[in-house]
Amino acid sequence: MQETSKASKVYYGWFVVGIAFLVLLVSAGINSVPSILMLPLEKEFGWDRAAVSGAVSIKILLYGLMGPFSAALMAKFGIRRMMVTSMAFLAVSLSLTPQITELWQFFLLWGVVVGLATGMLANVLGVTIANRWFVKHKGLVVGMLTASAATGQLLFLPLLANITINIGWRYAIYTTVAALLILLPVVAIWMRNHPFDVGKASLGTDEILKPTPFTGNLFMVPLRALRDASKNKTFWLLAGTFFFCGFSTNGLIGTHLIPACGDYGIPVVTAAGLLALMGMFDLVGTTLSGWLSDRFDSRKLLFWYYGLRGLSLIFLPQALGLGYTSLLIFAVFYGLDWIATVPPTVRLTSDVFGKEKAGMVFGWIVVAHQIGASTAAYGAGVMRDLLGSYTLPFIVAGFVCLYAALMAIRIKAAGKKVQIAGV
Template sequence: MFVHRAWWVAAVTALVIIGAGACATTAGLLVTPLHHEFGWPHGTISAAASVNLVLYGLTAPFGAAAMDRFGMRRMVTAALLLIASGAALTTLMAAPWQFVLGWGLLVGTGCGALATTFAALVADRWFAARRGLVAGILTAATVFGQFALLPVFSLLVDFDWHAATGTLVAIALLVTPLAWAVLRDRPADIGLLPYGATQPEPRSAPASVTRAVRALPLRSGPFWFLAGTFAVCGASTNGIMWTHFTPAAHDHGMPTGVAASLLAIIGVVNVLGTVGSGWLTDRTNPRLLLTACYALRGVSLMLLPGLFGPSVQPGMLAFVVVFGLLDVATVPPTIALCRELHGADGPIAFGWISVAHQLGAGTLALLGGLARELTGTYALLWPTTGALCLTAALLATSIPRPAEAPVTADQATCAR
């Protein structure tokens, strides 16, 4: 039975994203061992995690444009090697600035190039049908890599945190040759149509990397509405859950391995939530889907402080299941709205919206660490972030529909 090459490309893309995603949540596991070994304050360690998260976002739109200019296969390979280099340098560090350089700059930049904008680009180029579903599957791969491997890395960190970072180096290096062998820029490169297409896609000359700047829709009100909601998305996931959930649970007497296992449950459940969100995105108004996701996430975070304890109770299990279903379910409808509002520039617009996501994440990662240093607790972090999620739900309902078909950045350049 013939399987369209698009599905093989999607499968390898998922593996690449899982490999890159495994680096995203490891910083939360490193907070305690780095504090004990080097005596660095929580705020200093969180600063490196904040740089990682911000660069993860800032790289995204330029990564999408660079893949368009230099080729997907070359850029993915370069990004994986950058991740491997940064993680390897981290194993040799002896000062905070080295952690910022290795984990913040190199790993953050490499992971940013392989963020959800990469998933959006693959879904947009290789699929004419089932785009929402594919975007959901690839987004789920991101979170699966970030959370499902946490128990393994938690055990490695308990043994020796150098072993955990060394394992990340090995994962990146193992995935690299597979990406080089399978990935191609477009179906037409191997004589195929996108999955579900009946006519060849229009070909254009490779765009300049500066397209990432030219495609930034600064004067678009809907863009800023989406950016605002996605900033809250980053603050309430990467910013607090990925960076501060484990140390916060440890403050309440919960073993680090148990807390990491709870995050792993979130990652596994995320697969169902994100794929389901992609399926719904193909069939319903994405604005309503975003509103529901942010509202329910906000309520769950407000309830979280009362669920912490030295052992896992049914309430905490219910929280991780609900949060897992909602965690990255916002991505497929956001990608769909970028495509609806910005046309062919949708993946790059989504890249800029991802910048807002990571700015929100980096801000909360830093503020969470500072709050812990100043007050000795994370108690106020959860309800405050929950209130931000409820605000994002209101913003999502206000995103207008486009009045007319958008003009791409390249079309605008040609017109001039």
């Protein structure tokens, strides 16, 4: 009895957050692999950057498109089952990657399978967990889980880059498979779907509620959510700003900063270290952003985040030419703002559409994010091949972020919640 009493002092939702944090960290690390593979694949198989960027573009797009449907799948089958299934598909796909010899195989494994599987382990997972387990500290939880997704992509880079340089790119792939296999039993044994499963209420309330059963068609319900949400101007402003968010983060910097550094003679490991530094500052910045979104106007937060990110991207081409110190300044400044936009965007989505529908609606907003990222991933590769540098893509991304800042400030305060049929 004493042991049970002591154990009950730690809310189980924090264990759920911890497990999700680690899984999202590894999933994001897997998403970072193509930026490391770009140069080795070009050297070994002769595939140009536009071709490899095409596979990455498909992965990013499917990653986003999976979002609203993953919210429906988690509502229907449970968070734990879908996490285990996605991790298993990732492990199989990654295990097959070292055997590839043709470009279409890379497109299939990394464009399609990895895109769909990591799409299940994305921001929608964090939003679903936060809305189910927390009323108090919800913004902080969203910030932590969002930071893990972005930070994992950046923190894995130095390790995988070192393995690629010293042993070979295939061993970097095997490292990610090992991480997945370690986490799979952790998720299978200790992950829980809902506070009701452990006899608890959401943190911040006293009422223990049984989860509402999912009804409707798994394919049609997300489409109805899109139809109903699209009638609201706030949805389009959030989706539009998130398009520019994806355009300026994982699609551009996450995919092309390492090869851009290579154009200036900066070694891969050094460039990966810069991204890792950005990841550490992102962990601070995005977690702090979650805390701030619980306390301040999310629209104003988005205005400052997009504006400051735009200025940093406009500065990036000069930083690349000036050397490591300038890049270090960029890494710190940009890292704090890497994906700090997510917690305020989630907060605005929940305020307007309600917490029960927020995951699915936010999933469609993430689709816009990934369309932007996909556009930048492929477009920057093509422009690099045509122009011989990344200067124009970086400057364009900076100016679209400034435009996103103006869009964010036009979002109106939440009024009457939008009703989503069939959820």
